[in-house]
Amino acid sequence: xxTVDLSELPVREAxxxxxxxxxxxxxxxxxxxDARHHIGVGLAHPITVRIRGSAxxxxxxxxxxxxxxxxSNVGWGLADNMYQGSVVVGGNASAIPAVxxxxxxxxxxxxxxxxxxxxxxEGTLLCGKNANFMAGYMMYGGRIVILGDSGERVGEDxxxxxxxxxxxxxxxGAAAMQTDMESAEDNELRAxxxxxxxxxAGTFSKIVNEGGNLRYANPEPRRRAIxxxxxxGKSSYWNEKVQEDIYVKSKxxxxxxxxxxxxRALPHLNDIAFKKDLSTAGSETDAVSKVNLHTxxxxxxxxxxLRLSMPVMISPMxxxxxxxxxxxxxAKAAAMAGISENTGEGGMMDEQREAADQLxxxxxxxxxxxxxxxxxxxxxxxxxxxxxxxxGFGGQLMAAKVTEEIARIRGIPHGIDLRSPSRHPDILGADxxxxxxxxxxxxxxxxxxxxxxxxxxxxxDDIKIAVKDGFDFIELDGMQGSTGAAGNExxxxxxxxxxxxxxxAEEALADIGRRQDVDIVLMGGIKDGIDTVKALxxxxxxxxxxxxxxxxxxxxxxMQCHVGSCVVGIATQDPEHEKRYNVDIEARNAARxxxxxxxxxxxxxxxxxxxxxxxxxxxxxxxxxxxxxxxxKLPYAPEYRSGEHQIQETVGIQRSGSQLQ
Amino acid sequence: MCGIAGVLFKNPGLNAKLGETLIEMLDGCQHRGPxxxxxxxxxxxxxxxxxxxxxxxxxxxxxxxNVDRVVRALKEFEAQIIDGEHVGSTYRVTVCYEGDVQKFAxxxxxxxxxxxxxxxxxxxxxxxxxxDVDEVYDVxxxxxxxxxxxxxxxxxxxxxxxxxHPFWATGFSDVAIVHNGQITNYWKMRRLLxxxxxxxxxxxxxxxxxxxxxxKLKHGDTLKQALETSIDxxxxxxxxxxxxxxxxxxxKDRLAAKPMVLYENHDLIAIASEEVSLNRLxxxxxxxxxEPPPGTCATxxx
Numbered sequence: 001x002x003t004v005d006l007s008e009l010p011v012r013e014a015x016x017x018x019x020x021x022x023x024x025x026x027x028x029x030x031x032x033x034d035a036r037h038h039i040g041v042g043l044a045h046p047i048t049v050r051i052r053g054s055a056x057x058x059x060x061x062x063x064x065x066x067x068x069x070x071x072s073n074v075g076w077g078l079a080d081n082m083y084q085g086s087v088v089v090g091g092n093a094s095a096i097p098a099v100x101x102x103x104x105x106x107x108x109x110x111x112x113x114x115x116x117x118x119x120x121x122e123g124t125l126l127c128g129k130n131a132n133f134m135a136g137y138m139m140y141g142g143r144i145v146i147l148g149d150s151g152e153r154v155g156e157d158x159x160x161x162x163x164x165x166x167x168x169x170x171x172x173g174a175a176a177m178q179t180d181m182e183s184a185e186d187n188e189l190r191a192x193x194x195x196x197x198x199x200x201a202g203t204f205s206k207i208v209n210e211g212g213n214l215r216y217a218n219p220e221p222r223r224r225a226i227x228x229x230x231x232x233g234k235s236s237y238w239n240e241k242v243q244e245d246i247y248v249k250s251k252x253x254x255x256x257x258x259x260x261x262x263x264r265a266l267p268h269l270n271d272i273a274f275k276k277d278l279s280t281a282g283s284e285t286d287a288v289s290k291v292n293l294h295t296x297x298x299x300x301x302x303x304x305x306l307r308l309s310m311p312v313m314i315s316p317m318x319x320x321x322x323x324x325x326x327x328x329x330x331a332k333a334a335a336m337a338g339i340s341e342n343t344g345e346g347g348m349m350d351e352q353r354e355a356a357d358q359l360x361x362x363x364x365x366x367x368x369x370x371x372x373x374x375x376x377x378x379x380x381x382x383x384x385x386x387x388x389x390x391x392g393f394g395g396q397l398m399a400a401k402v403t404e405e406i407a408r409i410r411g412i413p414h415g416i417d418l419r420s421p422s423r424h425p426d427i428l429g430a431d432x433x434x435x436x437x438x439x440x441x442x443x444x445x446x447x448x449x450x451x452x453x454x455x456x457x458x459x460x461d462d463i464k465i466a467v468k469d470g471f472d473f474i475e476l477d478g479m480q481g482s483t484g485a486a487g488n489e490x491x492x493x494x495x496x497x498x499x500x501x502x503x504x505a506e507e508a509l510a511d512i513g514r515r516q517d518v519d520i521v522l523m524g525g526i527k528d529g530i531d532t533v534k535a536l537x538x539x540x541x542x543x544x545x546x547x548x549x550x551x552x553x554x555x556x557x558x559m560q561c562h563v564g565s566c567v568v569g570i571a572t573q574d575p576e577h578e579k580r581y582n583v584d585i586e587a588r589n590a591a592r593x594x595x596x597x598x599x600x601x602x603x604x605x606x607x608x609x610x611x612x613x614x615x616x617x618x619x620x621x622x623x624x625x626x627x628x629x630x631x632x633k634l635p636y637a638p639e640y641r642s643g644e645h646q647i648q649e650t651v652g653i654q655r656s657g658s659q660l661q
Numbered sequence: 662m663c664g665i666a667g668v669l670f671k672n673p674g675l676n677a678k679l680g681e682t683l684i685e686m687l688d689g690c691q692h693r694g695p696x697x698x699x700x701x702x703x704x705x706x707x708x709x710x711x712x713x714x715x716x717x718x719x720x721x722x723x724x725x726x727n728v729d730r731v732v733r734a735l736k737e738f739e740a741q742i743i744d745g746e747h748v749g750s751t752y753r754v755t756v757c758y759e760g761d762v763q764k765f766a767x768x769x770x771x772x773x774x775x776x777x778x779x780x781x782x783x784x785x786x787x788x789x790x791x792x793d794v795d796e797v798y799d800v801x802x803x804x805x806x807x808x809x810x811x812x813x814x815x816x817x818x819x820x821x822x823x824x825x826h827p828f829w830a831t832g833f834s835d836v837a838i839v840h841n842g843q844i845t846n847y848w849k850m851r852r853l854l855x856x857x858x859x860x861x862x863x864x865x866x867x868x869x870x871x872x873x874x875x876x877k878l879k880h881g882d883t884l885k886q887a888l889e890t891s892i893d894x895x896x897x898x899x900x901x902x903x904x905x906x907x908x909x910x911x912x913k914d915r916l917a918a919k920p921m922v923l924y925e926n927h928d929l930i931a932i933a934s935e936e937v938s939l940n941r942l943x944x945x946x947x948x949x950x951x952e953p954p955p956g957t958c959a960t961x962x963x
Contacts, residue, residue: 007944032945035936053947056937072947075936076920094936094952095917113952114917132917133955151954428898428918430814431663431693431841431934438692465816468696512819 006039007032015041015442022047022066035075037435040068042443044372046085057435058426060087062372062443063104076113077426079106080439081367082123088196095132098125099425100367101142102411107196114151117144118425119366120161121411128198134173136163136207138366138421140412145189147200155207159214160413163207164189166200177210214416215399218252222563245488255489257396259321259561259571261389261482261525261547264492267499268480269531271628272538272621273640274608281607282651291602292612295542297519298380298449298472305449305472306358306380309338310598311536311613315523315546316362316382316453316475318344319352320397320406321484321561322550325581326570329553331355332583333590337598340379342544345395345420347409348374360451363440365394365421368410375444380473382451383427383436385462388477388524389486391455391495394420396485400564403573430465437469451475456501456524463508466518473519475544476501480525482547484571485562498524499538500631506539529600530651533608536601537616538632545597552593553586600651663814663826664693664934665839665921667902669807669909669961672928679704680795680803682942683810686931687791689938694812697825698794699786701777701837701904704805710759711743712834713783717774717823718752727773728752734772738765749787749797750822751776763832767860770831774862777829781805781906782837786825806963807909809902811839828867830875831860835906838874840867841919841934842899850894870895874903888912888958902932910960917955924950930961 022045037056061080082104095113133151149167156173299305347369361378449472478498523544561571569581622637623629629636718727777784811826830836844866877887898918
């Protein structure tokens with residue numbers, strides 16, 4: 001047995017020893033824990049860890065296999081995301097014990113804090129005394145057993161799973177109801193209690209989802225898609241799209257859901273032009289070899305950075321919103337282009353991991369598909385706070401796309417209209433976020449850069465928090481970003497345009513003198529190399545492409561991503577539709593597009609007189625509209641409109657020198 | 662965006678350890694807020710006409726000029742200066758004053774930013790960690806019956822001593838607050854209080870809570886009653902600690918979005934954002950702590 005004394009060792013070193021003991025198959029005893037955070041985080045071996053005292057936040061978090069015994073109390077997030085294994089706590093647990101567990105058995109002999117078992121998927125949470133309010137909040141599966149009283153709103157917004165209460169139920173949450181219990185279930189509970197030698201003579205009440213809110217009540221009528229440009233805001237007020245919208249709402253009586261990006265005209269990168277005459281920019285065919293495009297992201301605090309052959313990433317898009325074939329095409333295209341791919345919400349696939357050279361693993365509020373093993377094999381980790389297309393809202397995946405496979409990976413019931421939570425269970429402020437980031441670093445040995453994805457909203461404040469909390473890079477997503485599904489009005493009217501987002505971010509970082517401490521990856525409607533160069537000149541260190549990448553890989557922009565029957569096999573989980581998608585051909589198409597982006601970035605940078613993209617700066621730009629000038633504080637110079645037109649022609653028509661054709 | 666701590670000694674034998682205790686508790690949760698650290702310290706015997714005022718004046722020549730201005734303002738208000746010291750970026754001055762404290766406080770705010778007025782309260786706060794602040798202000802040698810502490814992660818405003826916590830209830834002597842969370846009906850509540858002629862000298866929601874509670878106390882509520890109504894009146898996420906000359910209390914919002922852990926033994930009552938702060942006082946011991954339920958409050962008297 002290995003003994004670790006926390007009065008002598010910092011937790012980081014102690015965890016290294018605990019993980020090593022795990023690999024050696026030796027049990028561990030932890031002395032003088034004194035409520036320190038992150039004890040045992042990242043342990044993925046079936047050893048026993050005995051903690052002689054109280055543990056702090058995220059005790060036994062991000063683990064798979066071990067048995068933990070804590071003599072006294074634990075802080076927030078006990079057994080966070082634990083897969084197999086068990087934790088037994090002799091005292092009380094603070095808020096969100098057993099958050100997002102995927103099979104573990106978690107026993108708290110004393111009281112539990114609020115939101116116990118939030119977004120848990122599978123496994124057992126047993127509480128010997130009373131539970132505070134909202135136990136089982138947004139749980140997807142598994143069981144919670146409370147021998148004492150349950151606080152207010154038990155089972156609030158639960159999707160699946162069962163809650164058994166031995167004492168008084170103060171009140172039921174929305175979507176929860178009491179139901180009859182079978183004797184077999186009762187026997188099973190008694191056997192569980194016997195195993196932990198917890199006496200209980202009372203009877204149980206059983207709480208489950210009441211079944212009413214797992215699907216949208218009135219499906220939207222299927223209609224022929226109206227083309228994107230028809231409702232770009234430039235046609236008449238009561239246009240075809242507006243009429244259709246009113247008509248559909250008259251049938252369903254609620255907001256509509258659709259995929260794709262906002263359709264409203266907004267100030268964007270095409271309202272910005274280059275100051276210099278670039279009419280000869282297309283003449284240098286070998287620009288790529290004359291400009292340093294290599295970009296490293298996320299290495300500023302000692303993690304291994306992403307090494308990108310150009311300042312471009314594939315934006316996060318989920319397996320779920322997109323078909324597996326499309327995700328594979330993205331992974332392959334990214335690898336061919338020497339840039340990174342991103343899992344988006346909903347987990348990592350083996351094939352995707354294999355195909356992508358560099359893969360960012362995204363963690364969302366519902367912790368769907370999140371696990372320690374995939375964290376450890378990722379090249380970057382990303383905490384999704386929100387996205388530009390729908391800042392402040394949770395994700396949506398309509399039932400047509402929640403197949404058995406997707407439900408299994410995400411740990412949710414099959415066939416529901418999935419609405420992901422809009423908030424993380426354990427990130428309720430910048431202070432909690434610090435502790436969360438540390439947990440992720442502990443689980444991955446401080447090797448992997450950690451990013452935050454922010455939908456542009458209160459950018460100025462958010463950016464300051466992100467840099468102060470020590471993120472390695474920030475993915476800042478403007479309002480022109482797209483999504484697989486969101487409320488129609490949300491897409492068009494919520495958020496901050498991409499150029500405003502980068503401007504506010506740069507000002508915020510200048511305010512606190514911390515520009516050098518973080519990399520900013522700008523996303524949201526960036527369509528080509530020209531946009532990329534403008535984004536870099538405005539301050540971004542790199543950019544992300546989502547919609548443009550999938551258009552290159554076969555998307556026809558019909559805006560019906562949410563329906564699940566995408567005719568080209570991209571935004572669908574229907575195997576018949578997916579058959580239409582040829583992964584290798586589309587991967588090459590996307591890669592070829594990325595080469596055109598590369599050439600454009602190089603040609604423009606070269607024509608601006610630079611040999612490195614890091615030399616691009618605001619002095620290179622002017623604003624073509626008064627709105628863009630007001631937002632970016634660039635000089636307003638409408639006379640450059642014709643010049644802008646010229647660049648599109650000269651750089652736009654130049655074929656890339658791709659070797660992939 | 663921060664960590665909070667509070668301690669009240671039941672055993673006066675521990676009073677000599679007030680500063681030291683709060684430093685330990687705050688150092689234990691400094692990860693929640695590395696930018697600035699502050700203390701609200703209650704010590705000494707209260708004499709109704711003698712007050713300690715602590716102003717933010719800055720350092721160097723600018724600091725000396727500000728001290729001069731404060732001294733002039735005090736004299737204009739016929740406050741008799743007993744003792745004054747320019748320490749760190751603050752000017753701590755003891756005065757004899759017998760008039761209306763609220764008017765006095767508002768007038769002094771025009772001379773320099775006032776951190777606190779108290780017959781027993783003294784607020785010490787500055788940028789840096791608990792030990793950094795202690796080094797400048799000698800917090801560890803402060804003797805007292807109870808006190809609050811705060812570590813701050815600056816997000817919406819700058820890293821500067823004036824923006825550090827704790828806040829006092831502007832205009833009321835001896836009321837201090839530390840708060841973790843965000844009051845979302847800030848402007849609505851502030852307008853309501855401004856209509857009663859209260860002045861606000863920051864845009865910080867913690868100042869609002871302090872003034873809100875002090876107003877209730879002024880109108881005859883007990884601290885417990887004031888805290889009870891605050892849970893209904895204040896909207897948002899909050900875990901806060903408040904102290905007066907003789908009492909310390911907490912209130913927690915109905916969503917329990919912000920942490921708080923409580924430990925009590927025969928010697929003391931200690932509350933902190935995290936148990937790790939409490940354990941700093943009792944290394945190597947498993948403590949029988951409790952977590953106050955959502956939507957609750959409590960008070961303790963010394």
